[in-house]
Structures are given as C-alpha cells and as structure tokens.
Amino acid sequence: MLGSTVKKIRNSKNYSQIQITKGILHQTSFSKFELGKINLTAEHFNRILHRLDISHEEFKYIHNNHQLTERDYIIQSFLKLRFIDIHVLEDIIHKAEILLQSEEDRYIQDIYFISKGFISLKRDGNFDTASTHAHQVWERLQKFDTWYLSDIHLINNILFLFPVETAISISKLAIAQLERYHSLDTKYHLMTITFQYNLVHLLIREGYFKNAFELNEQVIASFKKRKLYFQTALSMLRKQLLLTKINKGMYVEDSIKSLFDLATIIDDQELIEKLKEEQTYLIQILQL
Structure with a gap:
C-alpha cells in the first residue's frame, strides 16, 4: 500500500501527521490513507511527497523494497x-x-x-x-x-531511419522542443549534443563529409566544455579520419594513436574497444 510506505518515510524523518498534513488535507483523511483505507488525490499525494522531500522516482524505488520495478x-x-x-x-x-x-x-x-x-x-x-x-x-x-522527453529520447535512437535532410529537420524540431527543459537538469543539454553526435554519424554514412566535419567540430567543443572524455575521444577520432578523407592526405596515425594511448593510460577498456570499432567502421565508410 502506498500509505504504509508514506508512513514508513514519515516516521523515519520523525514527522508527525500534523506536520505533514497542515494546509494540505485533514489529518483524519491522511490517517486513513496511511492505514490503506482510502486513496489520496494526485494533487494531495504530490504535495505530501513534496513536504517529505521525496521525489516520485525515489518513492517508487522505496515502495518497491529499494528495487527498480x-x-x-x-x-x-x-x-x-x-x-x-x-x-x-x-x-x-x-x-x-x-x-x-x-x-x-x-x-x-x-x-x-x-x-x-x-x-x-x-x-x-x-x-x-x-x-x-x-x-x-x-x-x-x-x-x-508535442514531443516530451521520453519521446525525444526515442526519436534520437531512430534517426538512422530517415534520409539525411529529414533527419536534420527532425533533429532541429526535437532540439527546439528540448529548450523547454533547459532549467530542469543539465542532462537534457546533453541530449541536444547527442542528437548532433548521431547526425554526424548519419552524415558520414551518407557521404556528406564536409557537413559532418563542421557539425563534428561543434560536437567536440560541447563535449570538451562538459569534460566528457569518452565522447570527446570518439569525436576526435571522427575528426582525424574526416580530415584525411576531405584533404586526401596521409592517414594521421600519430593523432589516432594518441587517442588509444589516452584510453590505455586511464585504463578504460570500453573506450579502447569502441575506438577500435569506430575506426574500423569509419575506414570502411570513408574508403581510406
């Protein structure tokens, strides 16, 4: 019962029923809720959680015996x-x-x-x-x-479905809608960069190498600003291989090696494997 979990949290914080219910609902109704005899309205329940300083996510986790559903x-x-x-x-x-x-x-x-x-x-x-x-x-x-956060995350994962022009249009629309969440959490800013990161991949795959390079430069700057070394390293790998393709120059082995050296120094095996995988894929796509 939701009420029993609320009671458990309330007691652990040493709050009385009066402290929790003041200005929200009658203590009698709250007592019946804790006993499982009635349910609260969504508005009352939200206000009770707010007064307990508990988010919906944390409450659900506690209610499910500290496990994810x-x-x-x-x-x-x-x-x-x-x-x-x-x-x-x-x-x-x-x-x-x-x-x-x-x-x-x-x-x-x-x-x-x-x-x-x-x-x-x-x-x-x-x-x-x-x-x-x-x-x-x-x-x-x-x-x-309107797309909400859950929708936008799904869309970001299916960009490969669309032709490049359509993917770019959809990305712009999704990023614009993400602006509504700019005050909510910094991780939603990262979703914007992730859209751009995925678009770089799509542009490379479709042969728009110069466009991919220009967008990738923006992505690198954003990742560096947020000190996301994993994503920065992969984007730098893209940069070096795109430069080789665009300029028809020599394969920049030293620059590529430095990225693998970094991953080795910090002992990030996942990054090493991903760099290898991305390098193999890009060399094939770029025909280097």
Missing part, C-alpha cells in the same frame, strides 16, 4: 546504453516481452522495437532491416503535436 529496469537499462551492446539489448528484449504479455505499454513496446532494430544493425549491418523495426516507433511518434 521491471518497467523501470527496462527503461533505465535502455537509457544508460551509450552504444549498441547486444547482451544488454537481449536482456531488455526478454524482459520487455514478459512485461508486454501481461499489460499494454506503448513506451516499453517502442523500446522493444528499437532494441530489436539495434541488434539487427549490429549483427548484419543491414539498415533496411533495422529501419523496419524503427518505423513502427515512428508511426506512433509522428502523430504527436
């Missing part, structure tokens, strides 16, 4: 993905399939489709197959008048 586990696993990790994606797909058998959940279903698309992309490199999965997500999102 299956739904939250799927969402958090997906949001934490920096790159395509088949093992994580397979776990997401498995848990999503189980959850979707018992209830309808469009957001989890979208994550399921995108995860399936990513695995197809990773295993066979076929963008057409991956786009088939992603298109099922876009069919729903394109009907919305």
Whole structure:
C-alpha cells in the first residue's frame, strides 16, 4: 500500500501527521490513507511527497523494497546504453516481452522495437532491416503535436531511419522542443549534443563529409566544455579520419594513436574497444 510506505518515510524523518498534513488535507483523511483505507488525490499525494522531500522516482524505488520495478529496469537499462551492446539489448528484449504479455505499454513496446532494430544493425549491418523495426516507433511518434522527453529520447535512437535532410529537420524540431527543459537538469543539454553526435554519424554514412566535419567540430567543443572524455575521444577520432578523407592526405596515425594511448593510460577498456570499432567502421565508410 502506498500509505504504509508514506508512513514508513514519515516516521523515519520523525514527522508527525500534523506536520505533514497542515494546509494540505485533514489529518483524519491522511490517517486513513496511511492505514490503506482510502486513496489520496494526485494533487494531495504530490504535495505530501513534496513536504517529505521525496521525489516520485525515489518513492517508487522505496515502495518497491529499494528495487527498480521491471518497467523501470527496462527503461533505465535502455537509457544508460551509450552504444549498441547486444547482451544488454537481449536482456531488455526478454524482459520487455514478459512485461508486454501481461499489460499494454506503448513506451516499453517502442523500446522493444528499437532494441530489436539495434541488434539487427549490429549483427548484419543491414539498415533496411533495422529501419523496419524503427518505423513502427515512428508511426506512433509522428502523430504527436508535442514531443516530451521520453519521446525525444526515442526519436534520437531512430534517426538512422530517415534520409539525411529529414533527419536534420527532425533533429532541429526535437532540439527546439528540448529548450523547454533547459532549467530542469543539465542532462537534457546533453541530449541536444547527442542528437548532433548521431547526425554526424548519419552524415558520414551518407557521404556528406564536409557537413559532418563542421557539425563534428561543434560536437567536440560541447563535449570538451562538459569534460566528457569518452565522447570527446570518439569525436576526435571522427575528426582525424574526416580530415584525411576531405584533404586526401596521409592517414594521421600519430593523432589516432594518441587517442588509444589516452584510453590505455586511464585504463578504460570500453573506450579502447569502441575506438577500435569506430575506426574500423569509419575506414570502411570513408574508403581510406
């Protein structure tokens, strides 16, 4: 019961019922809520949590015995993905399939489709197959008048579905809508950069090398400003290989080696592997 969890938190903070309910609702009603006899309105519940200094996310976590719900586990696993990790994606797909058998959940279903698309992309490199999965997500999102944060995150993950010009237009619209959240949290500023980072990838894939280079310079500056070394290193790798392609010059081995040296010095094996993977991919795409 929600009430019993609220009571547990209230008692742990040594608050009386009067302290929590003053100016919000009658103590008698709150007492019945803590006993599980009645439910509170959303407004009253929100104000009670505010007075307890507890966010909805933390309350839900405490209420679930300090564990993520299956739904939250799927969402958090997906949001934490920096790159395509088949093992994580397979776990997401498995848990999503189980959850979707018992209830309808469009957001989890979208994550399921995108995860399936990513695995197809990773295993066979076929963008057409991956786009088939992603298109099922876009069919729903394109009907919305406004995109919210969960929608924008999904859109960022299906940019590969679109032609370059369309992807750029969608990115501009999504970034504009992100401006509404500029005061909420710095991580939403990072979502804007992530859109640009993904667009660089798409521009390279489609052969717009000079456009990719110019946008990548902006991305590097943003990552450096936020001291995100992992993303900065990958963007610097893109820069060096794009310069080689555009200028038709020598392969900049020393500059590339310095990025691997950095990853080795800080003992970041994930970065080393990702640099190798990105280097192999870019050399093939850029035909170096």
